Amino acid sequence: MLDQKLIRENPTSVEKSLSLRGKDFNVFPIHKLTIEKKAIDIEISNLQSESKKLSKLIGLEIGKSLNNNSAELNNLKKEGNEYRMKISELEEKKRKLDNQIHKEISSLPNFPSKDAPTGKDESDNVQIKTWGDPLKKDHLKSHWEIGESLNLFDSSKTTKISKSRFITLIGNGAKLERALINFMLDIHSNNGYLELMPPALVNSESLQGSGQLPKFSNESFKCSNDDLWLSPTAEVPITAFNKNEIIDPSLLPIKYVAYSPCFRREAGSYGRDTRGLIRLHQFNKVELYWFSNPSKSLEAHKSITSDAESILKKLNLPFRLVDICTGDLGFSSSRTFDLEVWLPSSKSYREISSCSNCLDFQARRSSIRTKIDKKNQYIHTLNGSGLAIGRTMAAILENGQQSDGSVKIPDALVPYFGSNFIKTP
């Protein structure tokens, strides 16, 4: 959430910053509401002050005289009543304004960082570096072909269980998934991250707090009988974990790593990536998350990104690092680095981790602060996949495929998986 005060005091600069996203935003209607609200605030405060004084006076008068029903006293009470009417009228107005302002501001995305490349869409993203040698040969199999021939997963049988875009992992496929989760959790938790295993169901407030609501309710699955949603990413429960807290600055940064299943409706993406493990309604992910001192989030962003990178390096998977342009940034993010893994079958890089610095955007929505120089300040939140498990498996299958149809398991993963190759059953 953007700072209401900023919109009230400098709407033009707010619009200018937001327009970096490649769309026009009109914040003047909100600006007007905030001015109106401010005036009402002051008026209410004045009236309350008067009415409080009067109440005290009445209390004193009653204490002095035994007559609770004197004409004088009744007049004072009547006066007090008038205050009450006026105040409650104004409060009603204010409540409406507050709701409206809150609703409007919640729908505004975060400011893009000035360091992010300016651009309109995906095509303007900037490649920062590549790592490893991308496997480029003809007649390479896709991971779903490999998965089928090695019997690692089955999507068509899974439609009987739920519907398309779900998967059932089988045998070595299931084992590989499990190995990857443990592998990633171990590396990160040995690297200073505290492991969390949060609930998969989250309430509306939590989704609001990290920015998925109110704008993207179409993207999540909702439970019909409760105010609970299937969490689209561990970012949601982790943000909510420290909601409404003032964190001692000496504890910062707080670094969490969490494994969680993630559920996304993928509305609007039918027809894309319909096969394999790339785009599913349910997938597993190991998520990295930092609560950072606001003055240190730029360095934190580099660290979290390189922590995510380290997994790809250990697994020896070629990847590139991409600086997401202003027009392609997620709603809550001010700057995002994507890690894209090489998928030889499509001869392209695919997103496997998205590392974002949300600055104080989520912290303001969730009210997470720290005390610096005796003043409360919103902390900065950062998140990054470390990594998406399904896509990592796809990359291992495709990059590790051998001419005899087997798949070589990256050395670092062997202790977790238990063997060097996945062979035909």
Next chain:
RNA sequence: GGAGAGGUGGCUGAGUGGUCGAAAGCGAACGACUCGAAAUCGUUUAAUAGGUAACUAUUCGUGGGUUCGAAUCCCACCCUCUCCGCCA
């Protein structure tokens, strides 16, 4: 799901209509004593919003209501705990 109890400052806990933003204790900070420390004694110590400040307002789980005035009364909701039932 049934029955009961409860939610007050950093913590424990008192407070059932009027200077209550809230006793007391613990904790913490500062000072005295001490070579230093412990102990003891004294003083201070809630948060948030607005304002340069003086100050003003709000906050006793949340939201409404009654009243000139609510931590205190009324209504609804949320959460926690205990017992019973069910259950991986």
